[in-house]
Amino acid sequence: MTENGDAIPLVRLEAVNKHFGDLHVLRDIDLTVDRGEVLVVIGPSGGGKSTLCRTINRLETIDSGTIYFEGRPLPAEGAALARLRSEVGMVFQSFNLFAHKTILENVTLGPTKVLRKPRQEAEKRAMELLERVGIASQAQKYPAQLSGGQQQRTAIARALAMNPKMILFDEPTSALDPEMVQEVLDVMIGLARDGMTMVVVTHEMGFARRAAHRVVFMADGQIVEQNTPDEFFTNARTDRAKDFLSKILTH
Amino acid sequence: MDELIRYAPDLARGFAVNMQLALASAVLSLILGTVLVAMRVSPTPVLRAAGAAYVNIVRNTPLTLLLAFCALGLSDKMGLVFSQNPSTNGFLLVTMGLSLYTATFVCEALRAGINTVPFGQAEAARAIGLTFSQSLRLIILPQAFRAVIAPLGSVMIAMIKNTTVAVAAGYLADVAFAMKDTFDKTGVSIPIFIGIALAFMAVVLPIGLFTGWLSRKLAVAR
Numbered sequence: 001m002t003e004n005g006d007a008i009p010l011v012r013l014e015a016v017n018k019h020f021g022d023l024h025v026l027r028d029i030d031l032t033v034d035r036g037e038v039l040v041v042i043g044p045s046g047g048g049k050s051t052l053c054r055t056i057n058r059l060e061t062i063d064s065g066t067i068y069f070e071g072r073p074l075p076a077e078g079a080a081l082a083r084l085r086s087e088v089g090m091v092f093q094s095f096n097l098f099a100h101k102t103i104l105e106n107v108t109l110g111p112t113k114v115l116r117k118p119r120q121e122a123e124k125r126a127m128e129l130l131e132r133v134g135i136a137s138q139a140q141k142y143p144a145q146l147s148g149g150q151q152q153r154t155a156i157a158r159a160l161a162m163n164p165k166m167i168l169f170d171e172p173t174s175a176l177d178p179e180m181v182q183e184v185l186d187v188m189i190g191l192a193r194d195g196m197t198m199v200v201v202t203h204e205m206g207f208a209r210r211a212a213h214r215v216v217f218m219a220d221g222q223i224v225e226q227n228t229p230d231e232f233f234t235n236a237r238t239d240r241a242k243d244f245l246s247k248i249l250t251h
Numbered sequence: 252m253d254e255l256i257r258y259a260p261d262l263a264r265g266f267a268v269n270m271q272l273a274l275a276s277a278v279l280s281l282i283l284g285t286v287l288v289a290m291r292v293s294p295t296p297v298l299r300a301a302g303a304a305y306v307n308i309v310r311n312t313p314l315t316l317l318l319a320f321c322a323l324g325l326s327d328k329m330g331l332v333f334s335q336n337p338s339t340n341g342f343l344l345v346t347m348g349l350s351l352y353t354a355t356f357v358c359e360a361l362r363a364g365i366n367t368v369p370f371g372q373a374e375a376a377r378a379i380g381l382t383f384s385q386s387l388r389l390i391i392l393p394q395a396f397r398a399v400i401a402p403l404g405s406v407m408i409a410m411i412k413n414t415t416v417a418v419a420a421g422y423l424a425d426v427a428f429a430m431k432d433t434f435d436k437t438g439v440s441i442p443i444f445i446g447i448a449l450a451f452m453a454v455v456l457p458i459g460l461f462t463g464w465l466s467r468k469l470a471v472a473r
Contacts, residue, residue, distance in 0.1 A: 098376070
């Protein structure tokens with residue numbers, strides 16, 4: 001950890017607002033993410049969860065407020081923004097693996113083209129990561145030849161290959177067939193145990209209970225409530241959260 | 252039939268010129284077309300506007316007019332001379348005009364190809380820290396090219412046939428000129444018409460078949 005690495009939160013959002021036309025998707029969002037923290041964002045669809053997640057690496061711009069990464073405002077564009085994005089991994093709902101590249105190439109592209117690592121070194125590391133997520137045997141295949149779960153695990157390996165300071169997960173299991181959800185969650189739980197800083201937008205309450213340090217409940221563009229998973233799931237304070245939980249936890 | 256056989260060497264020399272024009276223009280128009288499409292999708296408004304203006308002006312100008320402009324306007328009037336040898340200069344002027352013209356069609360074909368690449372591909376590229384030009388070069392254009400190999404083949408086929416208007420630039424060496432020259436001596440000959448048409452078909456048909464095959468082979472599975 002660097003000099004004051006513990007004192008400054010890794011990410012801080014301050015009075016962040018964002019509109020899509022007339023829709024006010026983020027309303028005065030204040031939020032911090034500490035190093036090593038696993039933060040799970042839950043809430044009803046259309047509540048601004050994904051947008052919040054995507055503002056942190058500036059895939060979405062914001063209308064007002066400030067987002068700090070390691071104490072510095074996010075760069076607006078250019079090489080500085082590219083550098084920031086190389087330090088913040090992202091895993092998408094629809095995987096977004098590069099369709100014309102093999103699994104191995106998907107994982108080595110960032111390290112060789114952005115970090116300028118030698119190919120051999122990048123490939124060695126990529127194979128280790130693919131091993132870790134359980135798809136080393138598929139390295140020479142193309143994304144379309146893999147199942148959704150395997151593709152998403154590749155996407156996680158691709159993010160890890162950049163040695164990111166944190167990883168954003170934007171509904172990583174929402175596009176998966178039910179039988180493939182667990183294999184992806186298992187990889188994510190492993191990452192959480194290893195101390196990776198993670199912001200996870202998800203509907204998987206089981207993952208939130210097992211891996212999250214903090215649950216953030218968002219609705220209508222606002223952070224309505226945040227708490228430890230235990231407290232949140234057993235003792236939600238707001239009616240909005242209680243109502244949401246009653247709808248998803250009845251079975 | 253006799254006149255076709257008798258003048259075949261002259262006609263073949265002319266046809267070879269058409270093929271040289273086509274080859275040079277293919278290379279140049281693919282390069283320039285790629286540059287143009289990069290401009291048209293770039294985040295810089297000035298580049299986008301310049302690319303759009305170029306494509307809309309050049310694509311909508313008749314090729315004969317464009318070639319005449321290259322020879323009479325740019326070269327004779329404004330002094331753009333590539334070579335002191337008139338034949339070489341003519342060849343290069345036609346190549347320039349044809350490449351400038353064909354590049355607009357290459358650009359628009361590629362732009363259609365870019366539209367087939369899902370937006371998530373560009374987002375993922377940005378998310379790992381690739382710059383705009385890297386993501387265009389490494390992620391977007393390779394997929395766009397594969398999506399439009401067949402239409403690009405059609406653009407190339409049109410370009411090959413367009414080499415026969417080289418006369419418009421005052422360049423008197425291609426097969427269309429050789430044909431007219433022959434007719435001046437022998438009178439109009441149907442076999443010569445047919446012979447030249449078959450020669451073009453012999454070149455163009457395989458290109459159509461090859462690009463069709465290649466586009467299936469290289470198609471990106473999603």
